[in-house]
Amino acid sequence: MVHGKLCEVAETFRLYLISSLLSPNFSAEDQARTTLVDFTVTQAILEDQLLGRVVGKEQESLEKQYRLGAEELSLRAKELHDHDQLLMQRLSACEGSLLDNNDLLDFLTDAEMKIAEVRDRLAAARQMGKSVQDRRENFRAAATRGALLYFTAAKMAHVSHFYQISMDQFLVVFENSVDCAEKGFVNSRLDGILDQMTFAVCQHVARALYEKDKLAFKLLVLLQILRTAGRITQDEADVFPVGGAVLGTTPLDQRPESLSWLTHEAWLGVLALTQRVPLFRSPQDDMTATPAEWRS
Secondary structure, eight states: OBTTBOOOOOTTOOOOOOOOOSSOOOOHHHHHHSOOOOOOOOHHHHHHHHHHHHHHHHOHHHHHHHHHHHHHHHHHHHHHHHHHHHHHHHHHHOOSOGGGOHHHHHHHHHHHHHHHHHHHHHHHHHHHHHHHHHHHGGGHHHHHHHHHHHHHHHHGGGTOTTOOOOHHHHHHHHHHHHHHSOOOSHHHHHHHHHHHHHHHHHHHHHTTSOHHHHHHHHHHHHHHHHHHTTSSOHHHHHHHHHGGGGGSSOOOOOOOGGGTTSOHHHHHHHHHHHHHOGGGSSHHHHHHHOHHHHHO
């Protein structure tokens, strides 16, 4: 219906609408009549996609087996759903006593056998998929590092809108780094991929950065690598790039008189280090006790 008038529409007609909003808000009525597709790339989704690319290059047969297994799993799940739907339709259409309907009883017996068979195949497909996925996980570290590097580079757009990174460009650098990494067994090969990938991506991104921002980007990459490895916490990773801003609401200026020479922003940085990073528990007290030494 368009402007209150009924219109003939071909069954193959499709209308695609694209929104630039990050989180568009549609009414329940609109959502019921449309299919919403979220193309937002998250780090976890990108990591899974990169894992497929790495495994496809390193063990192509394994990746093909994984895709065939996923298709098999999807097919068996749909087949089971179709059997359940058909069974419900036949039962709901039954009139009179169920025990007197021989055709329906035969159908139920046959359906039970088919459903049991499909469930067995589904269980086998899941078991096979788990086995293949376990072998794919050997390359998870490379995918994790790749996703980390991309999103760290993407954050540089907050520094300047000129610092935009293309996903297509990143994938080219990512795949080239896998190809150029030192050959070897899985563990040594993986270490080579991580080193080559980190170097190649950082070099590629740094070419587009002003000199004054290159060190900040390298620091962000280092902090995220350490955080992913579990060597520092997220709080510690947040402190170094933004300093006192990590405290959220800016506290009142409570600098001691002896530290009046210290800027308010620098003092907030000291507070952030003291509160968020266990290694730096003492600077605040040390600076208050010996201000002259710190000033010199």
